[in-house]
Amino acid sequence: MVYPQSIENLIRGLSKLPGIGEKSATRLAFYVLNAPSEYANALAKCLVDVKEKVRYCTECFNLSDLAPCRICADGSRDGAVICVVEGVKDLAAIEDMGGYRGRYHVLHGSLSPLKGVGPADIRIGELESRVKGGGVKEIILATSPDMEGEATALYITRLLKPEGVKMTRIATGIPVGAELEYMDGMTIGRAFEGRREV
Numbered sequence: 001m002v003y004p005q006s007i008e009n010l011i012r013g014l015s016k017l018p019g020i021g022e023k024s025a026t027r028l029a030f031y032v033l034n035a036p037s038e039y040a041n042a043l044a045k046c047l048v049d050v051k052e053k054v055r056y057c058t059e060c061f062n063l064s065d066l067a068p069c070r071i072c073a074d075g076s077r078d079g080a081v082i083c084v085v086e087g088v089k090d091l092a093a094i095e096d097m098g099g100y101r102g103r104y105h106v107l108h109g110s111l112s113p114l115k116g117v118g119p120a121d122i123r124i125g126e127l128e129s130r131v132k133g134g135g136v137k138e139i140i141l142a143t144s145p146d147m148e149g150e151a152t153a154l155y156i157t158r159l160l161k162p163e164g165v166k167m168t169r170i171a172t173g174i175p176v177g178a179e180l181e182y183m184d185g186m187t188i189g190r191a192f193e194g195r196r197e198v
Helices: 005-015 022-034 037-053 088-097 124-132 147-163 185-193
Strands: 078-085 102-106 138-141 166-169
Touching: 005 022, 022 037, 078 088, 078 124, 088 102, 102 124, 124 147, 138 147, 147 166
Parallel strands: 078 102, 078 138, 138 166
Antiparallel strands: none
């Protein structure tokens, strides 16, 4: 052991974070050690707060320290439109875009039979309950355009379309600024399927 036990413990703890190896953990540990005590105390409080206060929203399953979350509690949002996303980071990306004024439903995963993830393992049942509760006119499926995301979107469509709710899927295809010659066939195919009149 090169460093005092408390520094070794901090390095070990930090190195368990994703993307943080031992060298990065050592650099971070020494940054905390050399920072003012107020910084270390504030950082420790943030870590404790996030574990003690953050829960799933009781309505959309976004992460929140309120029940319901700020988005669900916002009366200016259209509760008749629900955007379904796989994870909280997807919700954040849509919010960062600005312009969407509906509500959300976070599945916390996607269907993946090969990995043993079925409908009961993600928040599909809760979405079905929201739709059957009434007032929902449109479901926007914003799952990833990969195999699992497509399977999830198809499953939700088959489950909820009989309820009389409008089902839409976000467009996929060629990203802005990309060159057509570098796109794969599936991406070009989706771009053709999602074409619109100009």
